[in-house]
Amino acid sequence: MNKPKIGVLSLYDTKKDSKWNSLWMFPGYPDGIIAAGGMPMMLPLLSEEADIRALASMFDGFLFTGGQDIDPARYGQPLYHFCNEVSPERDHMELILMDELRKQDKSVLGVCRGLQLINVAFGGTLYQDLVQQKNNPNLIQHGQKTEFFFPVHDVDISEGSILHGIAGADSIRVNSMHHQGIDSLGDGVVAVARAADGVVEAIEVPEMRFCLALQWHPEFLWSRRDFEFDIFKAFVKACS
Numbered sequence: 001m002n003k004p005k006i007g008v009l010s011l012y013d014t015k016k017d018s019k020w021n022s023l024w025m026f027p028g029y030p031d032g033i034i035a036a037g038g039m040p041m042m043l044p045l046l047s048e049e050a051d052i053r054a055l056a057s058m059f060d061g062f063l064f065t066g067g068q069d070i071d072p073a074r075y076g077q078p079l080y081h082f083c084n085e086v087s088p089e090r091d092h093m094e095l096i097l098m099d100e101l102r103k104q105d106k107s108v109l110g111v112c113r114g115l116q117l118i119n120v121a122f123g124g125t126l127y128q129d130l131v132q133q134k135n136n137p138n139l140i141q142h143g144q145k146t147e148f149f150f151p152v153h154d155v156d157i158s159e160g161s162i163l164h165g166i167a168g169a170d171s172i173r174v175n176s177m178h179h180q181g182i183d184s185l186g187d188g189v190v191a192v193a194r195a196a197d198g199v200v201e202a203i204e205v206p207e208m209r210f211c212l213a214l215q216w217h218p219e220f221l222w223s224r225r226d227f228e229f230d231i232f233k234a235f236v237k238a239c240s
Helices: 028-035 049-055 088-104 113-121 162-167 226-239
Strands: 005-008 011-013 022-024 039-042 061-064 107-111 153-157 171-174 190-195 200-204 211-214
Touching (some): 005 226, 028 039, 028 226, 049 088, 061 088, 061 113, 061 226, 088 113, 107 113, 153 162, 153 200, 162 190, 162 200, 162 226, 211 226
Parallel strands (some): 005 039, 061 107
Antiparallel strands (some): 153 171, 153 190, 190 200
């Protein structure tokens, strides 16, 4: 049996004081796919639209990884001082790719920036900084101070969602390393998990065969507990 081929969007660092830029990967992303029965392939950073769209037909599914903030111009806002580093190169490639994946109905898993990217691709908007913009005195700590493998807050999961079926529970404790989050949901995007302060923690796109995105980081947790490993397994199965 052939293993499903899964394209993993690379993380991209720009070296401001050097001519060298780097494409790289947290091992937890490809290792989770391999353990779940898939064959991950780290993707190059492409700029030509035809090349980007051609990728969609070459793989059975795609994993959108974490990384820099999305340029607020992509969702119609100015760049406020509390927005962190943006990556126009990643935004360009990933938004075109997501558009093509939607057309071809390919399976998609998003993580952190990946969740935000998918929401923007469907016309949604983001808080450029939750503390500065959400105006919630009960905002929980979304940029945790402890190690990434340590879950720090609960999320409530909607019944009937793909995520609820995977979790088999109404709530789960997750890790958290982000300062941005979803403001308005994109067209056809459904929030399927939220933190106690209302921040969207997971989304799905019901029109697609499998499109699940998480604000937390399963790549640091899947080898330590079943829930995140079950997410990887569900994704790989959807790519089969």
